Amino acid sequence: MKPLSIxxxxxxxxxSTGFGAQMLDTVLRRGHTLPISGWLTSAVLLTLAAVLLGYGLPLRRYMLESAERREHPSLQPRRHQIDLPTAFRTVLLARACAYTGSVMGGIFTGQALFLLLTGVGDPVRGILPTAAAALAGIILAVLGVIVERWGQLPPDDGQAQPEDGVEAGG
Structure with a gap:
């Protein structure tokens, strides 16, 4: 699997930033009340980041121990264990969080900038929670990229690769 493209x-x-700003502009031009993000949005995004970190840290410990064992082989039992399906799901969760954080962070950044530049929103009840949601989305995206990189397998150590459809050993 190829790593995430930054x-x-x-x-x-x-x-998403442009979409968020355009969405509020359209709603305002039609004369409707602006939908403002609450503090719950930030809490949910940060909770998702905490769950990702909770799944990512065991993966990181396992990968660091594997790298250490490659350099210094040992017969001692492993200190950290993780099975392949859990590691794969953690990497997929990290990718999903990176995309989700990018979209949500962008939408709320656009909304916060729109509210700030037009002067429409109340600073405490409108701009601050929206900016906090934008920051939480950005944190989720960055953490998703970091955890996805933690699960990256090292390149093979000079093993022969079959070329042109010819199988090795055959």
Whole structure:
């Protein structure tokens, strides 16, 4: 599996920022009440980041121990254990969190900038919770990228790869 593309995540963030600002502009022009993010949005995004970190730390410990064992082989039992399906699910969760954080962080950044630049929103009840949700989304995206990189397998150590459809040993 190829690692996450940071430029794609930045592009998603920028497009989401424009969408968030445009959404509030459209709602305001039609004369409706602006939908403002509450503190619960930030709490949910940060809780998701904490869950990701809770799953990612055992993966990180296992990968660090594996790298250490490659350099200094040992017959001692492993200190950290993780099975392959759990590691794979953790990497997939990290990828999903990176995309979710990029979209949500972008939308709320656009909304916060719109409220700040137009002067429409109340600073304490509108701009501050929206900016906190934007920051929580950005934190989730960055943490998703970090945890996804923690689960990256090292390259093979010079093992022969079959070329042109010819199988090795055959």
């Amino acid at each position: 430029p794609i995540l930045v592009l998603i963030f920028v497009l």
